[in-house]
Amino acid sequence: MRCVNFDREFERFLSQWMKEHAKEYRSVDEMEDAMPDVYETFLDTPANWLGGAKPGEYFSQFDKPLQLVNWMEDYFKQRIPVPDMLLNRITELGMDAEEALLHLLSKERATQEMKMAAVTLLREIGSAGAMADYVAWQCRRTEGEDELADNALESLSALGEQAVDAMRGALRDASPDGQEAMLTLLSHYPGDENVFQTALRLFEQRPDRAAILADCLGKLGDERALPALIQRAGSELTPYLDYIELRSAIEALGGDAPERDFDAQDPAYEAMRNMQ
Numbered sequence: 001m002r003c004v005n006f007d008r009e010f011e012r013f014l015s016q017w018m019k020e021h022a023k024e025y026r027s028v029d030e031m032e033d034a035m036p037d038v039y040e041t042f043l044d045t046p047a048n049w050l051g052g053a054k055p056g057e058y059f060s061q062f063d064k065p066l067q068l069v070n071w072m073e074d075y076f077k078q079r080i081p082v083p084d085m086l087l088n089r090i091t092e093l094g095m096d097a098e099e100a101l102l103h104l105l106s107k108e109r110a111t112q113e114m115k116m117a118a119v120t121l122l123r124e125i126g127s128a129g130a131m132a133d134y135v136a137w138q139c140r141r142t143e144g145e146d147e148l149a150d151n152a153l154e155s156l157s158a159l160g161e162q163a164v165d166a167m168r169g170a171l172r173d174a175s176p177d178g179q180e181a182m183l184t185l186l187s188h189y190p191g192d193e194n195v196f197q198t199a200l201r202l203f204e205q206r207p208d209r210a211a212i213l214a215d216c217l218g219k220l221g222d223e224r225a226l227p228a229l230i231q232r233a234g235s236e237l238t239p240y241l242d243y244i245e246l247r248s249a250i251e252a253l254g255g256d257a258p259e260r261d262f263d264a265q266d267p268a269y270e271a272m273r274n275m276q
Contacts, residue, residue, distance in 0.1 A: 001071040006083040009049060013042045043085075059089040068093070069100035069118075076114050087117070091124045098127045105130055116151055123155040128162050130155075135166045141177035149181070157185055164189050171198055180209060187216035196222050204228055210238065211245035218249030226255045234258035 017038055018031070025031045043056030050058050062068055068090050075082040090097050104110055105118040122130055134152035141149050156163040167182045171194060174182065179198055186195045199220060203213040210232055217225040232238055233246040240262050247257035 001067070001074055003071070003075050003078050003080045004049065004083075005080050006055060006085070007081045009047065009055070010039065010042050013045070014038060017041075055083075056085060059083070059085050062089065063093065065090065065093050065097035065100040066103075069097065069104055072117065073104060073110075073114060076111060076117075082117065087121065090121055094125050095127065097125060098122065098129050101125075101127070102129050105133065112148060115148055119148070119151045119155055123158050128159050131159060131163055131166055135163070135170050135182075138167070138178040138181050139170050139174035141175050141181055143177055153181055153185070156182075161189070168192055168195060171195065176202060176206065180206075180213065183216045184212065187219040190220045190222070196220050196224075200225055200228060203232075207232070207237070210242045214242075214246045214249040218252040221253065223253050223255075226250060226253050229253070230255060230258060234260070 022031070025034070040056075044054055046052050046054055053061075059068070062071075068086065072082055072086055072090065075086070090101075101118045101122050105115055105122070107114075110118075119130065119134075130152075134156050137146075137149045137152050138156075156167065164186065167186055171179055171182055171186070180202060183195065183199050183202070186192070187199065190196075196217075199213060199216045203210065203217060203225070206213065214229060214232075217229060229246055229250050233243055233250060238246065238260075243257075243260055243262075250257040
């Protein structure tokens with residue numbers, strides 16, 4: 001399929017528009033404020049480079065999901081920015097586009113960018129078809145940035161209770177980073193003993209992640225976490241920002257957090273004090 005660079009065409013449109021309308025604005029800021037309206041004008045203006053079609057309506061004439069998803073893939077392969085209008089059209093097709101998106105996601109040669117786009121579109125159409133993949137990506141998490149796993153975690157969050165059993169079943173064998181990621185979602189569904197024990201164990205084993213794991217324990221609502229939370233909150237090794245989260249979790253569980261005195265040696269405490 002022909003991959004038109006819509007971004008480049010808008011730059012040309014904008015350049016011409018500025019020549020014609022620059023005198024209408026008193027400052028650069030005023031001109032920048034007008035950009036959304038200019039872009040809407042671009043989308044609604046018939047373009048010779050599209051055979052007279054309006055950029056905003058161009059993809060609406062296509063209704064075959066596989067064709068559109070393959071078209072999106074071609075954009076990525078040719079390193080041309082994928083038009084929002086193409087992505088919007090795929091989303092408009094709803095669950096009819098699920099199979100084509102899942103097929104793209106399963107391709108061995110699909111790039112990170114392609115998979116990111118597929119995950120986002122699957123979430124927007126409300127698909128749970130890749131849920132097993134999303135959970136597997138969490139299980140394989142390692143320390144460091146993982147944009148694809150983060151995007152998949154957002155999809156698992158959007159799926160709500162549909163994803164709870166799958167995450168609970170995978171929790172035991174997941175990596176520590178994967179367990180932590182899934183606990184941020186599973187903590188919204190208290191009552192599972194394995195989830196609680198995993199959260200408590202990670203809290204005790206990962207003092208550098210005290211804040212986020214304390215938040216999970218607070219949401220799980222199990223008072224058995226109080227001794228570990230109170231002990232960590234009282235430690236002189238616990239920095240101010242972690243203490244704030246620990247105190248919040250302790251109070252959520254009906255406990256009393258130990259009082260702490262912080263000084264200028266804690267940069268976060270000093271910064272917060274200076275803001276008051």
